[in-house]
Each structure stands twice: as C-alpha cells, then as structure tokens.
Amino acid sequence: MNTVSSDDTISAIATAIGEGGIGIVRLSGGKALAIADKLFIAKSGKQASTFPSHHVVYGKIVDPDSGETVDEVILITMRAPRSYTREDIVEIHCHGGPVPLKRILDLTLTLGARMAEPGEFTKRAFLNGRLDLAQAEAVIDVIRSKTDMSLKVAMGNLSGQLSDKVKALRQQILRMIAQLEAAIDFPEEDIEEAAAADVALLIGQVKSSIDKLLATAQTGRILREGLATVIIGKPNVGKSSLLNALLREKRAIVTDIPGTTRDIIEEYVNIRGVPLKIIDTAGIRETADVVEKIGVERAKELVNQADLILVLLDSSSPLTAEDRGVLELLPGREAIVLINKSDLPSRLDLEEVNHFAKGRKVLKISVVQGDGLEELEQVIVDLAYSGRISQGEAAFVNNVRHADALRQANFRLDEALATIGARMPPDCVVVDLRAAWEKLGEITGDTVGEDIIDQIFTQFCIGK
Numbered sequence: 001m002n003t004v005s006s007d008d009t010i011s012a013i014a015t016a017i018g019e020g021g022i023g024i025v026r027l028s029g030g031k032a033l034a035i036a037d038k039l040f041i042a043k044s045g046k047q048a049s050t051f052p053s054h055h056v057v058y059g060k061i062v063d064p065d066s067g068e069t070v071d072e073v074i075l076i077t078m079r080a081p082r083s084y085t086r087e088d089i090v091e092i093h094c095h096g097g098p099v100p101l102k103r104i105l106d107l108t109l110t111l112g113a114r115m116a117e118p119g120e121f122t123k124r125a126f127l128n129g130r131l132d133l134a135q136a137e138a139v140i141d142v143i144r145s146k147t148d149m150s151l152k153v154a155m156g157n158l159s160g161q162l163s164d165k166v167k168a169l170r171q172q173i174l175r176m177i178a179q180l181e182a183a184i185d186f187p188e189e190d191i192e193e194a195a196a197a198d199v200a201l202l203i204g205q206v207k208s209s210i211d212k213l214l215a216t217a218q219t220g221r222i223l224r225e226g227l228a229t230v231i232i233g234k235p236n237v238g239k240s241s242l243l244n245a246l247l248r249e250k251r252a253i254v255t256d257i258p259g260t261t262r263d264i265i266e267e268y269v270n271i272r273g274v275p276l277k278i279i280d281t282a283g284i285r286e287t288a289d290v291v292e293k294i295g296v297e298r299a300k301e302l303v304n305q306a307d308l309i310l311v312l313l314d315s316s317s318p319l320t321a322e323d324r325g326v327l328e329l330l331p332g333r334e335a336i337v338l339i340n341k342s343d344l345p346s347r348l349d350l351e352e353v354n355h356f357a358k359g360r361k362v363l364k365i366s367v368v369q370g371d372g373l374e375e376l377e378q379v380i381v382d383l384a385y386s387g388r389i390s391q392g393e394a395a396f397v398n399n400v401r402h403a404d405a406l407r408q409a410n411f412r413l414d415e416a417l418a419t420i421g422a423r424m425p426p427d428c429v430v431v432d433l434r435a436a437w438e439k440l441g442e443i444t445g446d447t448v449g450e451d452i453i454d455q456i457f458t459q460f461c462i463g464k
C-alpha cells in the first residue's frame with residue numbers, strides 16, 4: 001500500500017551530503033510557492049509567488065516563528081507545467097553545509113511539505129509525462145556514469161534516442177495490426193493471405209531493427225556497469241601490485257608475504273574510456289587458515305561472475321600445481337594470461353603456459369618495472385568493445401531491463417511469423433503482434449506495472 005500521495009508538496013536536499021560551496025533544497029507541488037512566501041525574504045521585498053518563472057532572486061531564509069535569519073540564499077521558482085516535474089518548483093540555493101541545509105529542509109516540512117522519497121522528483125516528471133521511463137532511467141545513468149563514453153550514451157538516452165526508436169517500432173507494429181484487421185473485414189481468402197504475406201515482410205524489418213539495438217547491449221552494459229574484471233593467481237604473483245598499477249594508486253597492500261590479500265578489493269578505473277570494475281582477490285592455494293580459505297572461496301565465486309579474468313603467473317618459477325588449479329577455473333571465460341615478474345630470470349615453460357591458455361592472449365609483463373602494461377590496457381579495450389564503440393551508434397541499450405524487453409518482443413514476433421507460416425487466421429497473428437507491442441511499451445513505460453515503476457525509482461537518490 002502506498003500511503004504517500006502525489007498531491008503532496010515534496011521537499012528534499014537535492015545536493016550531495018557534506019560540505020560544499022552551495023547546497024540546494026528543492027520543493028515541488030501545489031504548495032511550493034506558498035511555502036516559499038512564508039520563509040523567503042527577498043531584498044526587493046516582493047513575495048516569491050510573484051517572481052517570474054526561472055528567475056534568480058537574492059534574499060534570505062527567515063524562520064517565521066522566531067524571526068531568526070537562517071541563511072543568505074538565492075531562490076528560483078519554476079512554474080507548472082514548465083518545470084522538471086511539471087509542477088510548481090522552488091529551489092533554495094543556500095550555503096552548502098549540512099546544518100543550513102537541514103534547517104531549511106525542516107522549515108519547509110514545518111510549513112506543509114513532506115520529505116520526498118528517493119527519485120520522487122523524477123518519478124513525478126515521468127508520471128506527468130515530461131520524461132518516459134527509459135529517459136527517467138537515463139537520469140540515474142547520467143549521475144552514475146563512469147567515463148565520458150558512459151555519459152555520452154546516458155545523455156543520448158535521456159534526450160530520447162532509444163525511446164524514439166522504440167516508439168517508431170511500436171508504431172510499425174500498430175500499422176501491421178491495422179492492416180490485418182482491415183483484411184479480416186473482407187470475406188475473400190486471398191485478401192487475408194496477401195495481407196499476411198505483407199505483414200510477414202514487415203515483421204522481418206522490425207526484427208532486424210530490434211537485433212541492431214540488441215547488438216549494442218553488451219557494450220551498453222559495460223558502459224553503464226563497468227567491465228567486471230577479476231585478477232586471480234596463486235599467492236605472491238603480484239595481483240595487488242597489478243591492481244595498484246592499473247589504478248595508479250597504492251590502494252591494496254603489497255608485501256612479499258604470500259597471503260597478504262585476504263578480502264576482496266573492488267575499485268573502478270577508467271582504462272582509455274572503458275570503465276573497469278576491477279577486483280583483486282586472495283591468492284588461490286590450499287590453506288588451513290580459516291580467513292584465507294574464505295577469501296580463496298570468494299575468489300573462485302567471483303571468477304564465475306566476471307566479464308574478464310586476468311590470470312597472473314610468475315615468470316621466475318616453473319608452473320606449480322596452484323597455477324594449474326587457477327588455469328582450470330578458466331574454461332569458457334574471457335581471460336588474458338599475464339606472465340608477471342618478467343624482469344626476473346625466466347623459469348616458466350612458455351609452451352606449457354600456451355597449452356593451458358588455449359588460444360587466449362598471453363602477455364609478458366613486469367608490474368614493478370611497468371613493462372607491458374600499456375599493451376595490456378589496449379588488449380582490455382579491444383576485448384571490451386571489439387571495435388564496436390567507435391561506430392557512434394545513435395541509440396544504445398545499456399540496461400538489462402531494456403535488453404530483456406527487446407528479446408521478448410523479438411520472441412513474440414517470431415511467434416507471429418510462425419502463426420502466419422501455419423496459415424492461421426489473421427486475428428491469431430494480431431494476438432502475437434499485440435504482445436510484441438506491449439513488450440516494447442515496457443521500455444518506455446507505456447505498458448508497465450506500478451511495481452516495476454516503483455522499483456526503478458527507489459534506486460534513485462533522495463532529491464533526484
């Protein structure tokens with residue numbers, strides 16, 4: 001049960017928690033202007049509700065009960081329907097400290113606003129039709145974008161590039177439905193058959209558009225979530241040293257004692273535009289130490305969820321049983337085999353390594369000397385995007401929910417083709433087409449349940 005009403009006037013701190021130059025308290029709803037009138041004293045003496053929309057006004061926030069000045073601020077009103085939420089909005093730009101922000105927020109609550117839920121401003125923008133669901137989801141992607149490329153894709157989706165494509169596909173499906181329904185009204189068999197043949201061709205076109213969108217999904221997901229990359233290897237091969245080198249920061253503890261890393265270390269790093277979620281793990285070996293054992297188990301689990309595995313071997317010693325154990329974790333996984341410590345005299349049998357690598361890239365590196373790291377970065381970039389990123393796609397599917405809906409729509413279209421192939425009556429084909437049309441509507445939010453909508457917006461931060 002939802003007890004919060006969309007008629008409420010909502011209020012929240014819209015800027016990040018902590019100290020900042022400026023902080024913003026944002027109000028949205030029917031009472032926003034009246035609340036501003038009660039707590040804002042403009043230098044000009046004018047009431048906030050009389051300000052022209054989108055104008056910046058200087059003044060102060062005064063507690064109406066005590067008459068005390070709380071802060072010196074700038075206030076902006078944005079009037080419905082020309083605002084982010086399409087409701088009346090008031091923004092109070094105050095000094096960016098937690099105390100002034102909290103005091104001003106509390107005043108707005110005392111004067112009749114309610115605390116906004118996470119994502120509620122953007123949810124209102126969606127419910128009031130300013131953004132569709134895919135655009136609203138792109139708002140979080142913009143905020144969370146990890147590289148310039150991620151931001152570019154998110155901004156493309158925010159501006160409606162994906163939504164426009166999906167809407168066009170839905171339009172095409174509606175036209176097919178209309179065509180079939182028109183044919184149903186004719187008693188002649190051959191008119192129905194001609195319509196079905198026409199529609200079969202059109203379905204093929206829609207399907208190939210969906211396939212093109214789906215082809216961007218892998219890259220899109222990497223841009224949004226980062227390429228999950230796990231560094232594994234026996235103790236002391238230099239896993240933590242490699243993490244630090246890729247981060248260009250002494251993040252993980254490096255010592256010459258095997259078993260130094262016991263817990264998982266996870267960091268984001270931007271490698272030539274590819275966002276990497278890079279994970280350093282405990283060295284994999286048989287151990288009686290309980291803490292280390294748990295670390296080893298978790299490392300093995302992570303391997304199964306990774307997009308890319310960086311396997312480290314030690315150039316200065318022959319392949320051990322531990323190394324073979326590590327290499328056995330690889331089958332079916334994307335991996336790069338790295339022969340580290342290549343600054344030391346080599347005692348590793350390259351032929352044996354190549355045998356285990358099974359055609360995967362094998363690179364010699366020395367983390368301490370910085371050798372081979374540039375080449376490693378290039379190999380990672382090539383693997384991540386397989387050259388697809390530079391094509392400058394207009395619309396990107398960067399979201400698992402969207403990719404799922406596209407796949408299911410495609411499946412429905414396949415069923416429609418099968419129905420036509422089986423010479424079933426046109427109204428059966430219409431049922432399949434309608435199902436595909438609805439699936440695509442889940443992306444833009446036209447045909448999606450309230451539970452999914454709620455689930456999406458609760459992922460937002462408060463004040464967004």
Ligand SMILES: Nc1nc2c(c(=O)[nH]1)N(C=O)[C@@H](CNc1ccc(C(=O)N[C@@H](CCC(=O)O)C(=O)O)cc1)CN2
Pocket residue numbers: 054078081082083084091
């Ligand atoms: N101070 C501030 N900065 C912000 C936002 C905000 O709400 N406040 N944003 C939000 O999160 C983003 C900008 N997005 C916005 C989107 C629409 C409107 C808006 O007022 N739209 C009217 C414009 C009418 C017009 O002038 O033509 C509209 O769409 O009708 C404002 C901000 C990022 N920066």
Ligand SMILES: Nc1nc2c(ncn2[C@@H]2O[C@H](COP(=O)(O)OP(=O)(O)OP(=O)(O)O)[C@@H](O)[C@H]2O)c(=O)[nH]1
Pocket residue numbers: 233234235236237238239240241242253254255256257258259260261262281282283284340341342343344365366367368369
């Ligand atoms: N000579 C040489 N030593 C290296 C190289 N890379 C790392 N080392 C050294 O190897 C030792 C172990 O490095 P770590 O990065 O702690 O190795 P690890 O794989 O994280 O070890 P555990 O966490 O204990 O499993 C340290 O003394 C490093 O300085 C390299 O390229 N050449």
Ligand SMILES: [K+]
Pocket residue numbers: 235236254255256257258259260261
């Ligand atoms: K170590």
Ligand SMILES: [Mg+2]
Pocket residue numbers: 239240241252253260261280281283
């Ligand atoms: Mg380590």
